[in-house]
Amino acid sequence: MFLKLEFQEHKLSSAGLSSATRYLLGILITVLSAALAFVIIRSEKAAPDLATLATNKLNLSGVENPVTAVLLNFRSYDTLLEIAVLLIVAVSILPDRLPIPAATAKIQFLSNMHPHSVNPVLVGLLKWLIPLAIVMGGYLxxxxxxxxxxAFQAGAVVxxxxxxxxxxxxxxxxxxTASVRISLSLGLLMFVMVAAANAIITGTTLQYPTPYAGSFILIIEVAATVSIAxxxxxxxxxxxxxxxxxxxGNNQ
Amino acid sequence: MSIEIAIDAVLAGGIITLAGLSLLVREMFTAIVLYVSLGLLVTITWARLSAWDVAIAEAAIGAGLTGALLLVAWRQLHDAAAKTERTNHVS
Structure with a gap:
């Protein structure tokens, strides 16, 4: 009646390596982990004044949450590169050969389908849950x-x-659709545009002038939320x- | 005070147990469910350390979206395995 499914790696896991090699690898990994743990325990507390430094300079950042201040002002270069990495991931997984569903002249990002099975409880729940999640994302x-x-938390919730x-x-x-590609790259585009505008006005790329820092960070975060989601x-x-x-393929 | 230590001990023990189990268990589906539970315990731990930002991110991405991605990937492996099985039966 039911076929018992076996994944290939179950068979391969014992066949691929001889037991001696596996034990050797195990010992090697254990020794490395122990050495790493030892080094971490022995090492001095790394740069203990960074937290106080960030807290002391908080009034220069334009926001009141120290985490946001570090992520989007003091170390915004890191965040810029993170968003660039996200864009690369998105580009590498974008569909190129999936069929475009039948030709209405304008393709919508969200298209309707007629599912084979409908779960009324799930649909009823989602009518409440999805608006709630979007509002929650905006709030975050x-x-x-x-x-x-x-931005990251809000994007994940959306x-x-x-x-x-x-x-x-x-x-x-x-x-x-084109709008999707814009929204995928919006975060990086907006970040670079803010940096460029800042460079033209003040001469430095990612050092926001304090009076405008709050609005710059908000602009970047809104765009980044869209891209991350x-x-x-x-x-x-x-x-x-x-x-x-x-x-x-299975059904054929 | 001692109650807090007890909570922390349960959290630490639970995290190590779940991490070990999710690596050792043979059924892939069980491993995924254990991994998602691990994410939830880690979320509570971050909250206990009052790192609320990390806690929210861990709950949303670590437990939620990663779990969904892993489950979809599992489904695909499952279907691929079923397909291979069927071909083997036919031939």
Missing amino acids: LWTGAYTPGG AGAGVALSLAGHHRFIWQ ATLLLLFTQLKAMVEFTMK
């Missing part, structure tokens, strides 16, 4: 300036709403599309 984004929160929506099966996301959602829906592709 806004509150990031004062209390814990920020992406979670999208994941729930795509799991319900009534909608699907079409990633070939789009990238995380793209990751999920692409994997899901691959699953559906495999299942279609």
